[in-house]
Amino acid sequence: xxxxxxxxxxxxxxxxxFIYLLPWILGMLIFQLYPFLSSLVYSFCNYKITGTPEFxxxxxxxxxxxxxxxxxxxxxxxLVYTLYTVPGKLVMALAVAVFLNRNIRGINLIRTLYxxxxxxxxxxxxxxxxxxxxxxxxxxxSILNTLHLPSVQWLGDPSQALRTICMLEIWxxxxxxxxxxxxxxxxxxxxxxxAEIDGAGKVRxxxxxxxxxxxxxxxxxxxxxxxxxxxxFTSAFVITDGGPMKATYVLGMKLYKEGFSYFKMGYxxxxxxxxxxxxxxxxxxxxxxxTKWVFYSDEG
Amino acid sequence: MTKQQKKTVKMIxxxxxxxxxxxxxxxxxxxxxxxxxxxxxxxxxSIKLLPASFSFExxxxxxxxxxxxxxxxxxxNSFLMVIPTTLLxxxxxxxxxxxxxxxxxxxxxxxxxxLIATLMLPNSxxxxxxxVLFNKLGWIDSxxxxxxxxxxxxxxxxxxxxxxxxxxxxxxxxxxxxIDGCGTFRVFWQILLPLMKPALFSAALFQFLWTYNDYFxxxxxxxxxxxxTISLALRLSVDAESVVVWGRVMAMAFIAVLPLILLFFAxxxxxxxGIATSGLKG
Numbered sequence: 001x002x003x004x005x006x007x008x009x010x011x012x013x014x015x016x017x018f019i020y021l022l023p024w025i026l027g028m029l030i031f032q033l034y035p036f037l038s039s040l041v042y043s044f045c046n047y048k049i050t051g052t053p054e055f056x057x058x059x060x061x062x063x064x065x066x067x068x069x070x071x072x073x074x075x076x077x078x079l080v081y082t083l084y085t086v087p088g089k090l091v092m093a094l095a096v097a098v099f100l101n102r103n104i105r106g107i108n109l110i111r112t113l114y115x116x117x118x119x120x121x122x123x124x125x126x127x128x129x130x131x132x133x134x135x136x137x138x139x140x141x142s143i144l145n146t147l148h149l150p151s152v153q154w155l156g157d158p159s160q161a162l163r164t165i166c167m168l169e170i171w172x173x174x175x176x177x178x179x180x181x182x183x184x185x186x187x188x189x190x191x192x193x194x195a196e197i198d199g200a201g202k203v204r205x206x207x208x209x210x211x212x213x214x215x216x217x218x219x220x221x222x223x224x225x226x227x228x229x230x231x232x233f234t235s236a237f238v239i240t241d242g243g244p245m246k247a248t249y250v251l252g253m254k255l256y257k258e259g260f261s262y263f264k265m266g267y268x269x270x271x272x273x274x275x276x277x278x279x280x281x282x283x284x285x286x287x288x289x290x291t292k293w294v295f296y297s298d299e300g
Numbered sequence: 301m302t303k304q305q306k307k308t309v310k311m312i313x314x315x316x317x318x319x320x321x322x323x324x325x326x327x328x329x330x331x332x333x334x335x336x337x338x339x340x341x342x343x344x345x346s347i348k349l350l351p352a353s354f355s356f357e358x359x360x361x362x363x364x365x366x367x368x369x370x371x372x373x374x375x376x377n378s379f380l381m382v383i384p385t386t387l388l389x390x391x392x393x394x395x396x397x398x399x400x401x402x403x404x405x406x407x408x409x410x411x412x413x414x415l416i417a418t419l420m421l422p423n424s425x426x427x428x429x430x431x432v433l434f435n436k437l438g439w440i441d442s443x444x445x446x447x448x449x450x451x452x453x454x455x456x457x458x459x460x461x462x463x464x465x466x467x468x469x470x471x472x473x474x475x476x477x478x479i480d481g482c483g484t485f486r487v488f489w490q491i492l493l494p495l496m497k498p499a500l501f502s503a504a505l506f507q508f509l510w511t512y513n514d515y516f517x518x519x520x521x522x523x524x525x526x527x528x529t530i531s532l533a534l535r536l537s538v539d540a541e542s543v544v545v546w547g548r549v550m551a552m553a554f555i556a557v558l559p560l561i562l563l564f565f566a567x568x569x570x571x572x573x574g575i576a577t578s579g580l581k582g
């Protein structure tokens with residue numbers, strides 16, 4: 001019996017699946033796999049868009065890591081940006097979700113209103129809004145002055161500008177919040193009842209029940225937000241144009257400048273592969289550590 | 301204090317915190333609307349939320365734009381880019397999802413694994429060769445770089461989401477309803493598609509949102525001002541003038557985000573379900 005089962009003959013109907021899969025197979029090959037492999041090849045080439053790629057070995061990478069000072073700065077700026085925004089966003093989203101996860105009237109309306117900033121994502125409209133609000137004489141400083149606090153050079157001070165841009169990203173914590181709220185609703189109530197009988201306090205319950213129960217969602221958000229943060233472009237480009245003194249010159253901007261202002265396609269591809277490798281390393285570290293801290297209830 | 305009183309105090313405190321957070325979160329949006337009615341003098345160095353007068357001059361002059369094109373052109377361009385992209389995404393992704401969810405074919409596991417892997421493929425690593433490819437095809441300065449990947453289901457997020465949704469629809473339904481041997485496409489078209497409305501709706505909303513907000517791709521693929529989308533036009537309005545009239549910029553920025561806000565309120569159920577069930581990011 002088992003032997004007969006193993007040899008599976010695919011019917012005509014089974015093969016007809018490929019008609020439905022055809023768009024994706026083509027798209028995956030043409031617009032995903034082919035570009036993915038070519039950017040790796042380009043990264044080892046001298047390639048101006050008008051000419052043909054010429055193999056130059058590791059030259060692009062060597063130049064990036066040894067002579068291009070801008071690159072090291074961009075790398076640091078991007079990592080700092082990721083380090084601020086990802087935890088910032090997740091902590092914010094989780095705190096608000098935990099706070100909203102109670103029986104209060106109008107919870108749906110509140111959730112809706114809190115989500116609004118996230119609608120705008122990386123749009124130019126909110127980037128411009130940020131730019132106006134945080135100008136030296138902008139409304140944020142006016143508010144500070146009214147409260148008898150000193151003005152801050154939100155966008156002009158190299159040590160502050162990146163943080164101001166991070167605030168825009170953290171402001172948009174809505175989608176993580178909605179996911180956390182859904183996850184919190186699924187935490188079995190009897191766990192809390194049992195903990196209460198055992199005399200556990202609210203804080204203890206939060207760290208021993210709530211957090212472990214929602215680790216899959218935390219894990220998912222951590223990965224997706226990190227991938228997104230490492231590729232940030234619009235806010236840095238529109239609000240500060242990478243300045244002041246390259247303090248917000250993220251890797252996404254460096255990639256844009258090399259690729260689409262100077263059309264150094266090989267050099268830009270090398271940058272894109274470094275971004276990709278950073279993403280891979282972080283993702284792999286997170287995945288391999290996940291067995292230690294991510295809790296899947298259906299595994300028992 | 302009695303227990304009842306304690307509860308009331310707690311309730312009031314909760315609402316207070318909720319209102320404070322809400323005010324901080326929504327302040328920028330409210331301020332953007334108010335700035336749309338203000339002059340530069342009112343925007344800078346003042347905390348007054350209400351403008352001196354509710355004149356629509358900023359909207360009228362802002363709409364006219366800086367160059368030879370008005371925002372009518374930019375809006376039409378945006379919709380010409382976004383709407384076909386959204387519709388093509390829905391068509392291609394639902395077909396592919398049908399293939400994965402309802403068929404058993406060779407290398408299914410491997411292909412599905414590949415789909416999941418492309419979920420995490422960052423855009424920046426494929427953007428350069430894509431540009432080179434589109435450049436060779438002569439597609440630069442057209443909306444084809446947006447339409448073609450949508451036609452070919454290059455949005456694994458939506459495929460994955462629809463596969464999950466279709467798996468939730470009982471197989472007996474399509475098998476029994478079409479027991480007389482009707483074709484697989486009719487099963488998809490007449491039975492599954494109508495049942496998939498919520499998934500299609502939330503995919504449509506997010507694809508609309510992402511494509512509409514997108515800036516990087518528009519920036520590299522669209523060159524001539526006559527084809528500019530809203531995001532490019534907004535950026536142009538700041539770059540083109542020596543003295544930026546911020547009230548006009550804010551008026552146009554507000555008009556740019558208005559369709560999103562309206563869409564969100566009209567369809568918030570699908571937004572929330574889309575995020576909560578499949579982890580789509582906004």
